[in-house]
Amino acid sequence: MLDNITVFDFETTGLDAQAERVIEMAAIRVVNGEVVTSFSALVQPGKPLEPKITEITGITDTMLVGAMSEDLAFRILRNIIGDSLLVAHNAAFDLQFYHHALQRLAGKSFTNNFIDTMTISRERYAYPHKLTNMCERLGIVLEGAHRALNDVFGCWELLKELHAQESVEPFLNTLGYLQKYPPPAWVPQHARLFGMANRYEN
Known part of the structure; x- marks a missing residue:
């Protein structure tokens, strides 16, 4: 199942996938366990960054002068992804931005299968579950x-580590969200969405 995947990530101007924009994207295409392509680009958001975003990401308005256009960046990303399995940590966030960008730029979405490593982390481990925490x-x-x-x-x-522990296949196209918050505003039609609660160490 993991022989043809694209792991991807977006840094953005905010949390609302319809109103906000991607300022940095990266992806690696993995075939038969080997990274065959990597891509990373700063992306023009079309508006100034909030100080909080610069604080979190280290990306400044000056760094985005001359950055890649949104249209070109997503064309490249889409070509890299192809028909591969998408992987992201907190995939509900990145999948929403990918969907709305494709809608805006091409009038279409995507049908790729996906795996969310945060959902797996919440299922298997006690809080906290950010990528930094899990690593x-x-x-x-x-x-x-x-x-x-x-x-x-x-x-x-x-x-790779989660899959080595136990197959991640049961989490295919599965998105867990914290029940104390509303569900994601958009998920793929083929997603299985369910509410979760954090577990804490005794």
């Missing part, structure tokens, strides 16, 4: 978190 817990080196390419390689290593 630290499992001894995975993650340098420069909240920069897209670093997060992508961290997510790939996390997926």
Whole structure:
């Protein structure tokens, strides 16, 4: 199942996938366990960044001067993804941004199968479940978190570790969301969506 996957990540101007924009994207295409393609680009958002976003990502307005256009960036990403299985940590977030960008730029969406490593993490481990937390817990080196390419390689290593523990196949096209919050505003039609609660260590 993991012989043809794309691990991807977006850094964005905010949380609302319809109103906000991607400022950085990264992806690695993995075939038969080997990374065959990697892509990373800063993307023009068409508006100034909020200070909080710069604080989280380290990306500044100056860095985005001359960045890749949204249209070109998503064309490249879509070509890399092809028909592969999509993988992301907190995939509900990234899948929404991917869907709305494709809708805006091409009038279409995507039908790729996907796996969310955060859903698996919440199912198998006690809180916390951020990518940095899970990598630290499992001894995975993650340098420069909240920069897209670093997060992508961290997510790939996390997926391999989770799959080595026990097959991740039951989590195909599965999105868990915290029940104390509303469900995601959009999910793929083929997604199985269910509410979850964090477990805490005694």
